[in-house]
Amino acid sequence: MSEIHEPDAPQSTSDMAMTGRMDVSAALEGVDISETVSNIVFDLANVRVFYGDFEAVRDVTMQIGRNEITAFIGPSGCGKSTLLRSFNRMNDLIPGARVEGLLAYHGFDIYAPDVDPIEVRRRIGMVFQKPNVFPKSIYENVAYGPKVNGMKVNMDDLVEECLTRAALWDEVKDDLKKSAYALSGGQQQRLVIARCIAVKPEVILMDEPCASLDPIATAKIEDLMKELAKDYTIVIVTHNMQQAARVSERTAFFTADVDANGVRHGRLVEYGPTRRIFTAPHDPRTEDYISGRFG
Amino acid sequence: MTTTLDTAPDSAPVDLEGNGQPLVDKTFRWILFLCLAVGIIFLAVLLAYVTIKGWPRLTPTLWENMPSIRRPERAGAQSAITGTLWVIAFTALFALPIGFLGAVYMEEYANPASRFTRFVEINIQNLAAVPSIVYGILGLAIFARALALGQTVITAGLTLALLVLPVIIVSTREALRAVPQNIRHGSLALGATLWQTTWRQTMPAAIPGMATGTILALSRAIGEAAPLLLLGAVSFISFNPTGPFSAYTTLPIQIFNWTKESREEFQILASATIVLLLVILLAMNAVAILIRNRTQKRW
Numbered sequence: 001m002s003e004i005h006e007p008d009a010p011q012s013t014s015d016m017a018m019t020g021r022m023d024v025s026a027a028l029e030g031v032d033i034s035e036t037v038s039n040i041v042f043d044l045a046n047v048r049v050f051y052g053d054f055e056a057v058r059d060v061t062m063q064i065g066r067n068e069i070t071a072f073i074g075p076s077g078c079g080k081s082t083l084l085r086s087f088n089r090m091n092d093l094i095p096g097a098r099v100e101g102l103l104a105y106h107g108f109d110i111y112a113p114d115v116d117p118i119e120v121r122r123r124i125g126m127v128f129q130k131p132n133v134f135p136k137s138i139y140e141n142v143a144y145g146p147k148v149n150g151m152k153v154n155m156d157d158l159v160e161e162c163l164t165r166a167a168l169w170d171e172v173k174d175d176l177k178k179s180a181y182a183l184s185g186g187q188q189q190r191l192v193i194a195r196c197i198a199v200k201p202e203v204i205l206m207d208e209p210c211a212s213l214d215p216i217a218t219a220k221i222e223d224l225m226k227e228l229a230k231d232y233t234i235v236i237v238t239h240n241m242q243q244a245a246r247v248s249e250r251t252a253f254f255t256a257d258v259d260a261n262g263v264r265h266g267r268l269v270e271y272g273p274t275r276r277i278f279t280a281p282h283d284p285r286t287e288d289y290i291s292g293r294f295g
Numbered sequence: 296m297t298t299t300l301d302t303a304p305d306s307a308p309v310d311l312e313g314n315g316q317p318l319v320d321k322t323f324r325w326i327l328f329l330c331l332a333v334g335i336i337f338l339a340v341l342l343a344y345v346t347i348k349g350w351p352r353l354t355p356t357l358w359e360n361m362p363s364i365r366r367p368e369r370a371g372a373q374s375a376i377t378g379t380l381w382v383i384a385f386t387a388l389f390a391l392p393i394g395f396l397g398a399v400y401m402e403e404y405a406n407p408a409s410r411f412t413r414f415v416e417i418n419i420q421n422l423a424a425v426p427s428i429v430y431g432i433l434g435l436a437i438f439a440r441a442l443a444l445g446q447t448v449i450t451a452g453l454t455l456a457l458l459v460l461p462v463i464i465v466s467t468r469e470a471l472r473a474v475p476q477n478i479r480h481g482s483l484a485l486g487a488t489l490w491q492t493t494w495r496q497t498m499p500a501a502i503p504g505m506a507t508g509t510i511l512a513l514s515r516a517i518g519e520a521a522p523l524l525l526l527g528a529v530s531f532i533s534f535n536p537t538g539p540f541s542a543y544t545t546l547p548i549q550i551f552n553w554t555k556e557s558r559e560e561f562q563i564l565a566s567a568t569i570v571l572l573l574v575i576l577l578a579m580n581a582v583a584i585l586i587r588n589r590t591q592k593r594w
Contacts, residue, residue, distance in 0.1 A: 090484060095408055122486030132477035135500050145485035148495070192481070199485055 033249060033273045039066040041203060041233045042087065046101040049082050049091065056082045057266045059101075062252060069225060069234045071244035071274065074254035074289070079266020080237045083254075084205050087235065088124035089117040122149055125201035129208040131188035133180035133195075138163075138172050141180045141191055145199035158198060166194035167224050186217025193224065197232070204228065206236040210243065222247050241290060244274065251277040253286045342573070349566030357567055361533040362549065367560035372568050375549035377535040378448070378528075379517060382545055385452025386459065386516050391509060393456075394463030395498075401464070402471040403493050423461035430458045431522030439526060446527035449539040454522050459512040466508020470501040503590035510583040514576050520547035546572045 042064040049057040057079035064070050072080035082091065089110065091097040099111050110120050134141050142159045151158075159176070163169040168190040172183070180191055189209060196204055206225070210218040225234055225247050238244050244251050252271040256264040270283045281287045346353075360371025405412045434454030444450045474497050482492040498505075528548040536543045544552075546568060553565035 088484065090480065093480065093483065095406060118486050118488055121484055126484040128477060128481065128484075130477060132475070132481040134478060134481065134496060144482070144495070145487075148482075148485065148487040148491045195481075195485065 033275075035272055035276070037063040037065040037068075037250070040064070041066045041106065042235075043104040043107070044102070045104075047083070047086070047103050048100040049079065049086050050096075050098050050100070051094065052096040054263065055265050057086075058257075060268045062268060062271050064233065064235060065250070066233050067229055067231070068249040069229050069236060069247050071248035071251045072235065072237045072254060073239075073241055073244050073251060074266075074269075075256065076239075077264050077266070078254040078256045080252075080254045081207050082266065084207055084235060084237050085126075087203070087205055088121045088126055090121070090126060092117055122199055123201050124203040124205060125196035125199065127189070127192050127196055127204060127206045127209045129211045131185055131192050131212070133183070133188045133191055136180065137177050138180050138183070138191060139176040141195050142198050145195055149199055151199070162194040162198045163191075165197060165228070166190045167220065167227075168194055184217070186213050186220060189213060189217070189221060190224065193221075193228075197228070201232070203233045203235065206234065208237050208239060211239065218243070241278075245278055248274045250274055253277065253281075253283075253289060255285055255289070345566040345569045345573075349563055349568070349570050352563050352567035353570060357564075357571060362531060362544075363533070364531060367556070367558060367564055370564060372546065372549050372564075372571065374532050374535050375544050375546045375568070376571075378532070378543035379545040381448045381536045381539075381541075381543060382451045382455065382523075383513060383517055385449055385539065386455040387509075387513060389453055389456035390459050390463055390512070394460050394509075395467055395505065397460075398464045398467035398471060399493060399498070402468045403489065403497065419461045419464055423465060426521075427458055427519055428521045428525065430454055431525035433457065434522060435525050435527075445540070446542060447540045448536050448543045450526055451523055451528065451543065451545075452539075454526060455516040455519060458519065458522065459516050462512040462515065463509060466512065467501070467505050470504025470508060471497060473504055474500045503586055507583045507587045510579050510586075514579040514583075517545075517579075518547060518572070518576060520545075520551055523548055524551070546575075 040063045042062075044060050044062050044064075047057065047060045048055060060083060072084060074080050085091045086099050086103060087105075087110075091099065103110055105120070105124070109115070134144060136144070139159055142162050143155050146153055146155065146158060160169060160173075163172060168187060171187060172178075172191075175182070180188060183191060193204070193209075210221050213221065222243065225236070228234060236244075236248065250272065251274040253269045254266050255269050256266050258264055270277060270281060270286045272282075277286060278290055281290065356369060357371050358373055358376055360369060361373055362375070363370040401412065401416065405415075431454065434450060434457070438444045438450040438453045439446060444453075478496050478500060479492055482496045483489070487495070523545060528544050531552070532542060532544045550565050550568050550572065553561045553568065556562075
């Protein structure tokens with residue numbers, strides 16, 4: 001997988017020669033979709049995220065559609081992970097973090113004073129950059145979420161169902177009592193996905209889920225994402241533009257503005273159907289980024 | 296040194312030997328070693344001295360018999376051993392729950408930036424440095440007198456619990472801090488409450504570290520004599536404690552009292568009891584090290 005920062009990478013030669021643009025067309029799949037999002041799950045209006053006095057993300061307005069995969073791309077420090085973590089109020093855990101503007105989930109402001117973050121997180125699951133399995137058995141990792149949420153289910157069936165959906169069952173069905181630490185990195189990440197869907201969320205947020213995985217494990221996770229998108233709404237932060245092109249329906253490109261004091265603030269530059277963003281970006285900054293001229 | 300490679304015709308000779316190890320370096324190395332040796336030699340001499348002196352009395356009578364003033368050659372330390380067990384059991388009973396939960400509050404719940412948290416934090420560290428005799432005075436005033444618990448096992452347990460509480464809190468906090476943040480985040484992201492996350496993920500993952508700190512803290516309490524002298528541990532007692540409100544003596548107190556006696560038999564008896572106390576303390580520390588090594592970091 002060639003990174004965007006290497007314009008001389010062999011696979012991009014043909015396209016590069018003519019347009020100077022990275023060749024992601026091979027990875028682009030599916031049909032053209034409308035610029036407007038129907039079936040809105042998240043509706044963001046002028047969302048700003050602060051850490052104390054520092055404004056990490058300024059003024060994001062966008063909509064995220066149901067059963068779609070939405071990718072957030074952009075250079076490091078552009079606030080895309082910060083924004084993602086405000087979708088399920090994980091930013092609450094960082095002292096001094098606060099969100100302004102309207103971040104609505106099915107029309108309900110998730111930062112309204114009477115909203116319980118616990119309930120938000122149960123509906124909006126999260127997969128982290130580093131596979132953070134619990135120091136417990138494979139079975140207990142999956143069963144943990146339903147247990148703490150008091151779900152009355154047949155646990156054995158649920159564990160099997162979730163591991164199957166996460167494409168991990170065949171590899172671990174004889175080792176359910178083994179420590180999750182015995183699994184490889186790619187297996188651990190699929191276990192984390194199984195653990196996440198066990199609480200039956202509607203949305204899965206993924207914060208660079210393949211950053212610590214090799215290409216084969218990455219391919220498995222990407223296949224899994226496309227499979228899961230039939231039932232779940234997925235928002236993924238990625239540094240890998242090919243990955244965004246391969247899996248997502250819509251792509252949001254973020255960048256960082258440097259203000260007069262040299263402080264970087266993340267902002268949304270352009271958002272639209274992935275195919276359009278990669279083939280006909282409206283904003284020159286998007287064009288520069290995806291063609292590898294900066295970032 | 297032999298050369299097997301061809302060198303370029305006009306290359307300058309290369310000096311790889313330098314000036315050898317400088318004298319300062321060697322001297323410093325020896326000074327460091329001597330510092331270490333002084334500590335170890337004194338400890339070894341002390342151990343050898345008490346072991347040799349107490350050897351004739353290192354027999355089962357030491358823990359089977361009760362203390363006796365008239366017949367030191369047959370006296371034992373059974374009431375001191377059982378007294379120590381009683382006192383330390385009550386110390387653990389009071390100190391562990393309070394210490395663990397206090398540490399959980401400081402580490403998992405309190406806002407680390409608040410002034411109150413920092414104030415408490417500094418003072419816990421200060422408390423760990425307060426001389427144990429001060430705790431004895433405190434225990435005498437509050438538990439023995441004000442609460443009228445008298446000179447009993449429970450007074451000693453409460454006082455020693457106060458004494459080791461700062462150590463338990465500090466070591467438990469360190470154990471909790473060693474649990475990676477992403478375990479907590481993984482749990483919270485599934486919709487678990489902070490309490491569920493702490494109780495089901497963070498604390499189980501921290502247990503090995505907590506156990507190590509606890510054992511070391513309790514072994515310190517076992518060796519304490521000063522606060523118990525103030526609290527009125529009985530110098531001569533020929534029965535085992537029968538409950539929390541019973542009179543008691545402990546091994547360090549028994550040793551202290553026997554060494555005051557002039558007869559040689561008591562000196563031998565004291566040495567034998569010191570060896571017994573040291574064996575108990577070393578065994579506890581060994582268990583702590585074993586737990587630590589068995590459960591080395593899994594992440």
